[in-house]
Amino acid sequence: MTKTEEWALKYPEWNDWHWQMRNRVRNAEELSKWIPVSPEEKKEIDACLVRFRMAVTPYYLSLIDVSDPDDPVRRESIPSFRELADNTDDREDPLNETGDSPVPFITHRYPDRVLFLVTLECAEYCRHCTRRRIVGEEDHAIQGEALDRAIGYIRDHEEVRDVLISGGDPLTLSTERLEEIVRRLREIPHVDIIRIGTRVPVVLPMRIDEGLLSMLKKYQPIWINTHFNHVQELTPESEAACGRIADAGIPLGNQSVLLRGINDTPEKMKALLLRLIHARIRPYYLYQCDLTRGIGHFRTPVQTGIDIIHALQGNITGFAIPKFVIDAPGGGGKVPFSYQYMISHDEHEIVFENYQGRIFRYPEPRVPYDTEDRSDT
Numbered sequence: 119m120t121k122t123e124e125w126a127l128k129y130p131e132w133n134d135w136h137w138q139m140r141n142r143v144r145n146a147e148e149l150s151k152w153i154p155v156s157p158e159e160k161k162e163i164d165a166c167l168v169r170f171r172m173a174v175t176p177y178y179l180s181l182i183d184v185s186d187p188d189d190p191v192r193r194e195s196i197p198s199f200r201e202l203a204d205n206t207d208d209r210e211d212p213l214n215e216t217g218d219s220p221v222p223f224i225t226h227r228y229p230d231r232v233l234f235l236v237t238l239e240c241a242e243y244c245r246h247c248t249r250r251r252i253v254g255e256e257d258h259a260i261q262g263e264a265l266d267r268a269i270g271y272i273r274d275h276e277e278v279r280d281v282l283i284s285g286g287d288p289l290t291l292s293t294e295r296l297e298e299i300v301r302r303l304r305e306i307p308h309v310d311i312i313r314i315g316t317r318v319p320v321v322l323p324m325r326i327d328e329g330l331l332s333m334l335k336k337y338q339p340i341w342i343n344t345h346f347n348h349v350q351e352l353t354p355e356s357e358a359a360c361g362r363i364a365d366a367g368i369p370l371g372n373q374s375v376l377l378r379g380i381n382d383t384p385e386k387m388k389a390l391l392l393r394l395i396h397a398r399i400r401p402y403y404l405y406q407c408d409l410t411r412g413i414g415h416f417r418t419p420v421q422t423g424i425d426i427i428h429a430l431q432g433n434i435t436g437f438a439i440p441k442f443v444i445d446a447p448g449g450g451g452k453v454p455f456s457y458q459y460m461i462s463h464d465e466h467e468i469v470f471e472n473y474q475g476r477i478f479r480y481p482e483p484r485v486p487y488d489t490e491d492r493s494d495t
């Protein structure tokens with residue numbers, strides 16, 4: 119029996135997402151009621167909590183293999199003293215989301231789409247969170263005048279055809295509160311697609327219930343992007359939650375962060391990606407870790423990401439491979455990086471490698487172009 123199954127039997131309210139939220143582990147003392155915690159670990163966690171909040175659902179906690187000190191689920195969710203290191207390149211807001219914010223809760227960086235932060239609460243606080251500066255202020259779900267203003271901004275900007283609802287985690291809101299936001303966005307004629315960024319399928323899969331899905335179905339086209347980083351997070355529960363989303367006709371994408379020691383080898387990444395497509399989730403982005411303060415210990419060299427994608431290209435299903443991107447520090451947006459397959463290129467031909475390293479040539483069309491229609495000359 120897995121620990122998840124064991125705890126689900128022991129706690130009759132296990133599958134009630136409100137129970138999971140109420141029973142989130144928020145400090146070392148609470149953690150020790152669920153899994154063994156040494157006095158040193160206790161000290162480490164408490165030291166960390168001075169700066170960064172902790173919350174882990176009992177469900178997500180149940181995925182930890184307690185015999186492995188480097189367990190990926192543990193590293194993603196349990197505070198470590200390494201978060202207190204002050205690295206010279208680290209910043210509070212590395213993507214300058216505040217600078218690109220025309221009204222509170224909206225970041226408008228790209229021409230046709232906006233990021234809309236509807237709450238700062240999450241079901242679990244990721245140790246690698248890029249928005250640590252604000253996430254965890256739990257009384258900051260958007261409402262009233264602030265909501266009117268954010269919606270008003272989108273209504274006034276006809277170029278916005280894609281709204282990315284994020285946070286915090288939008289699915290920690292009640293279905294009623296989320297519906298108010300989605301409904302008001304849907305009423306704006308120029309808003310075409312609505313996307314929801316959420317880690318709830320990973321850390322609180324019981325939240326993906328019938329009420330939520332039948333609500334969302336009324337406002338299609340809706341897309342959901344989730345955030346799995348390691349194959350261990352793909353459990354029968356999380357896969358079933360994603361299956362319910364897919365069955366509701368909502369396409370699912372996944373955004374992972376490249377995390378040192380967690381998913382930074384081709385083997386680990388491959389296991390994750392193949393399991394994602396099995397669960398009907400399309401890998402979308404693999405992010406280079408941002409320069410956020412308190413997450414420097416998760417950073418890998420950029421070359422690691424390029425090498426991982428290169429190792430997978432051609433060797434697994436094409437659509438299982440995400441785009442590797444750096445979100446440009448200072449707010450330049452996401453920029454894709456990949457292995458350089460091109461060896462040379464002039465007006466006559468391009469010479470390049472394939473995934474196996476074999477060399478190929480492709481001739482450019484001859485000038486005047488071979489295919490040009492000259493029937494009237």
Ligand SMILES: *Cc1c(COP(=O)(O)O)cnc(C)c1O
Binds near residue numbers: 225227228231232
């Ligand atoms: C990532 C992001 C988006 C969405 O970008 P896509 O490449 O379309 O997924 C929009 N706005 C901001 C500020 C973002 O960081």
Ligand code: SF4
Binds near residue numbers: 240241249285287
């Ligand atoms: S769920 Fe997203 S916003 Fe919340 S802590 Fe994790 S990475 Fe940050």
